[in-house]
Amino acid sequence: MTVLKASHEIPRAEFQRYSGCLGALCSAAGWSQINNSDIPCGAGPAALLHPRWLALVINYLSPARRDLVADLFRERLAVADYVPSADGVERLPPGEDPGQQIDAERLPSDAMETTETMFVVHLPSPIPPADEDLPEAFDSHFHADRTCRRLFGDTTVESPLDTLVDWTPVQAPSYPVKLVGGVTCFCDPEVWPASLPTRPSWKVSLGIHPRKIAEASPGFVSQFIRQCAEPGVSAIGEIGYDLMDGRQHLAKQHQLLETILGSTREGLPLIFHVRGAQGDDLAEDLYSKLRELVGQFRSPEQTTVLHCFHGNLKTVRSWLEAFPNTFFSVNGFCRRVKASQQEALLAIPKDNLLLETDSPYLGVTNNVRCNLPHYIGDVAQKLAGHFHMSPRELIEVCTANGRRVFLK
């Protein structure tokens, strides 16, 4: 049993479970869903309203709806009682079963104004630990810092990687996996981390996103290049070309790539982001321009990762020819592909495939606005058909490749 005290601190895990239950309540009542990320998590006063609001709205349901919610919550959240307490001690009526269903009659209608009471609930057990039979999965590309900002707003999260990896998603993945590691990319100069995280089997990549070119002052670029030599850095990227905002930044993006490739050490995998202008879905010219540039600075043994890959067959073949250690990392972006992209995906050798979420973007799970590494199995589930593999096979292949590239 857990008691949510009328304080400013509701543990995140409990807040998450409440959010899930709130979603179930909204569905049952036919109300529009409240998105978890719309509510500041943790220490905000809005979080305090959460259980109280829940108690209040249950009172407004018709008897039939209450029964429906009681059924829903019997599994997920059983409200035992609403117990007045002045001393912060949890109390239930003596001898009473903690309750398996909502007793709406006993919920005070003025719950919002009651400050001396505690809302006593039974929370469902945490999501069961990973089954030994689940496939081990590796998320080759995600952004722990951006994901935490989407989850918690602009609150500074001191350890975004730890926070994210230890996070329990409100909505369980539809294809659960045992998450064994991944690569978090820092690539935003304006919110550069004060220190780099260290966590076994979770690696750090440093880059300057091509769309952040305006934020990358010469001083920052020098600092960035020095930092790339630190032992905690396992890859360089994401760096590359992006013309979504127009071609006006292309020359600067190219110049930055030259500086980075010319000043950083050989050996670290390079993670590239390539995105053509609006309507240029295959970005063939950009992939080709990048390949030629990398060839000027690196040997054919260089390990390269084309993150969020969406090119055509020519791109796959030319990169593998120039750099046999090229890895094509796929994510939710590939859910709907053109015939030419499908052909390219099938031509990627199994040993050169990686799987990524690119969290917080490109979610593939319904109703999830913020993608998480925990949903990497869902990505595999959506994409496996493109590779003529089962989701499990795709996950296992990509995990082995991810370990080979980043965990050596």
Ligand SMILES: [Zn+2]
């Ligand atoms: Zn990218």
Ligand SMILES: [Zn+2]
């Ligand atoms: Zn990314």
